[in-house]
Amino acid sequence: MASVSASAPMPGRPAGHRTNSRSPAANPPPQQPYAAIDLGTNNCRLLIARPTSGGFTVVDAFSRIVRLGEGLATSGRLTQEAMDRAVEALSVCADKLRRRRVGLARSVATEACRRAANGRDFIERVREETGIALEIIPPQEEARLAVLGCHKLLEPGDGPAIIFDIGGGSTELVLVEPGGADANPRIKAWWSAPWGVVSLTESEGRVAIEGPDRVVAYARMKARAARAFDNFAQLLPDRTPNIRLLGTSGTVTTLASVHLALPSYDRRAVDGLHVPIEAMRDISTRIAEMDFDGRSALPCIGSERADLVVAGCAILEAILDIWPAAHLGIADRGIREGILRSLMARDGHVL
Numbered sequence: 605m606a607s608v609s610a611s612a613p614m615p616g617r618p619a620g621h622r623t624n625s626r627s628p629a630a631n632p633p634p635q636q637p638y639a640a641i642d643l644g645t646n647n648c649r650l651l652i653a654r655p656t657s658g659g660f661t662v663v664d665a666f667s668r669i670v671r672l673g674e675g676l677a678t679s680g681r682l683t684q685e686a687m688d689r690a691v692e693a694l695s696v697c698a699d700k701l702r703r704r705r706v707g708l709a710r711s712v713a714t715e716a717c718r719r720a721a722n723g724r725d726f727i728e729r730v731r732e733e734t735g736i737a738l739e740i741i742p743p744q745e746e747a748r749l750a751v752l753g754c755h756k757l758l759e760p761g762d763g764p765a766i767i768f769d770i771g772g773g774s775t776e777l778v779l780v781e782p783g784g785a786d787a788n789p790r791i792k793a794w795w796s797a798p799w800g801v802v803s804l805t806e807s808e809g810r811v812a813i814e815g816p817d818r819v820v821a822y823a824r825m826k827a828r829a830a831r832a833f834d835n836f837a838q839l840l841p842d843r844t845p846n847i848r849l850l851g852t853s854g855t856v857t858t859l860a861s862v863h864l865a866l867p868s869y870d871r872r873a874v875d876g877l878h879v880p881i882e883a884m885r886d887i888s889t890r891i892a893e894m895d896f897d898g899r900s901a902l903p904c905i906g907s908e909r910a911d912l913v914v915a916g917c918a919i920l921e922a923i924l925d926i927w928p929a930a931h932l933g934i935a936d937r938g939i940r941e942g943i944l945r946s947l948m949a950r951d952g953h954v955l
Contacts, residue, residue: 605664607614611716612860618886620758620835623908625639625932629705635654636705636706636707636708637652637653637654637655637663637664637704637705637706637707638652638653638654638655638660638706638707638708638709638944638947638948639651639652639701639708639709639710639897639937639944640705640709640710640711640712640940640941640942640943640944640947641694641697641703641710641711641712641736641738641940642652642688642712642938642939642940642943643670643672643694643711643712643713643714643716643717643738643773644672644713644714644715644716644717644771644772644773645671645672645673645676645714645715645771645773645774645800645802645803646669646670646671646672646673646733646771646772646773646800646801646854646912647667647668647670647772647854648667648668648670648672648690648693648697649665649666649667649940650664650665650666650667650693650696650697650700650701650940650943651664651698651940651941652664652701652704652706652943653664655953655955656924657697657954658954658955660955661942662947663704664700664704664905665687666693666696666697666700668693668696669775669908669909670686670689670690670693671686671689671755671772671802672686672687672689672690672716672772673686673716673719673720673772673773673800673802673803674686674802674806676677676716676720676773676801676802676803676806677717677803677807677808678805678806680719680720680721681719681720681721681722681923682716682722682723682726687726687729687905689716689729690726690730690736691729691733692767692870693695694734694736695733695734697734697736698734698735698736701736708947708951708954709737709947710739710744710943710946711736711737711738711759711888712738712739712740712741712745712746712749712939712943712946713738713739713740713741713800714740714741714746714771714773714774714939715743715771715772715773715774715800715803716772716773717740717925718740718742718743719773723740724740726775727740741744742794743774743776743794743796744794744949746769746776746796746939746940747769747777747794747796747942748789748791749937749938749939749942749946750767750769750776750778750852750878750939750942751767751778751780751788751789751791751942752788752941752942752946753766753852753937753938753939753940753941753942753945754769754847754850754852754935754936754937754938754942755780755850755938757850757875757876757933757934758789758848758850758933759848759850759878759931759933761848762777762782763781763782764781764782764792764840764841764847764893765780765789765845765847765848765849765850766780766840766847766848766850766923766926767777767780767850767851767852768849768850768851768852768853768923769851769853769938769939770800770801770851770853770854770855770856770916770919770920770923771800771801771804771851771853772800772801772802772912773798773800773802773803774796774798774799774800774803775796775797775799775800775829775832775919775923776794776795776796776797777794777795777796777797777833777836777923778791778793778794778795779791779792779794779839779840780792783901791895793836793839793840794840795833795835795836797827797829797832797836798832798834799829799832799919800915800919801855801865801912801913801915801916801919802912803852803916804825804828804829804916804918804919805911805912805915807825807828808821808824808828808915809821811913812824813911813914813915814895818892818893818894818895818914819849819892822892822914822917822918823912825918825919826913826921828918828919829922829923830925830926831924833922833923833926833933836926838941839926839928840926844874844953847927847928847930848927848929848933849924849927849929849931849933850862850932850933850934850935851923851932851933851935852935852936852937852938853938854909854916855867855913855916855917855919855920856920856932856935857871857874857875857927857934857935857936858890858904858905858909858913858916859879859884859887859888859916859917859920860874860877860879860934861873861874861903861904862887862902862904862905863878863883863884863887865877866903866904867903868903868904869904870935871955873932874933875934875935875936875937876933876935877933877934878931878934878935879932879934880930880931880932881924881929881930881931881932882888883927883930884920884924885921885924887917888917888918888920888921889917891905891913891914891920892914892918893915896910896911899913899914914920926931
């Protein structure tokens with residue numbers, strides 16, 4: 605768990621390496637694509653895009669649930685099966701990078717690789733088998749990239765806002781203030797808590813979450829997450845009207861889909877949506893009361909997410925308790941978009 609206070613704007617240059625052999629000072633051809641890979645505790649995601657006037661256009665994308673952090677909470681190590689799943693997904697990413705002739709990429713790994721005793725060995729295996737050079741980034745950089753990728757979806761307004769990312773192995777919360785016209789927001793404080801949807805689920809145990817006392821288990825998970833956020837809450841200024849809150853993660857996009865009663869996930873309907881806080885609380889409570897089959901029957905949850913979504917709801921409600929807002933902004937964008945914006949800005953593209 606770590607925190608930092610800062611008043612300077614977010615750095616424009618990403619930490620880490622460039623995955624091609626081009627000179628850092630040389631700009632790629634105007635339409636040469638860039639790529640970002642985010643390997644988290646639960647998901648492997650790829651985004652390939654070309655810069656355009658004022659932004660970028662996505663030319664390819666890939667996402668797969670790999671559950672890299674499965675069993676990590678109890679063993680402290682990445683399992684062979686989890687590493688195999690991740691390498692298989694990253695091989696797909698590597699093939700897409702080659703076929704799209706990507707000129708510049710950044711590939712990052714987060715909490716699972718930070719925490720695992722064999723995380724570095726896994727990174728080396730990925731490099732040898734796929735050619736992808738993963739960079740294990742610290743929580744502060746993870747928070748910076750998430751903010752850079754999604755802050756434009758904050759509701760208009762002055763004063764501070766909270767942006768959060770509920771991951772598989774950790775949750776990042778960032779207090780930001782406006783940085784001026786067309787400028788990135790200024791990070792005032794950030795916090796990384798060791799609870800994500802995978803780690804909190806494994807801490808509570810699936811038997812308790814699915815058992816007859818699952819509502820009690822849900823209350824325990826909420827309390828556990830709230831305790832992890834206590835110190836961050838102390839860093840916040842006095843609560844004022846019109847507080848803005850923006851979430852980026854599979855949890856918030858899934859719950860927003862349930863709120864809209866979508867028959868299948870639709871990014872265009874979800875990304876940039878603002879949902880009343882009470883509606884998000886009601887959905888979270890309803891999901892926590894359902895059994896696995898009931899959650900699986902919801903179109904935008906399904907069996908693939910039904911076992912982890914309860915922990916996501918518990919973390920979300922703990923966040924909503926910290927600093928109540930009228931609405932929750934929903935972002936289906938984050939670290940990958942932050943990486944792309946950083947790389948493109950570094951090469952002189954105006955975003």
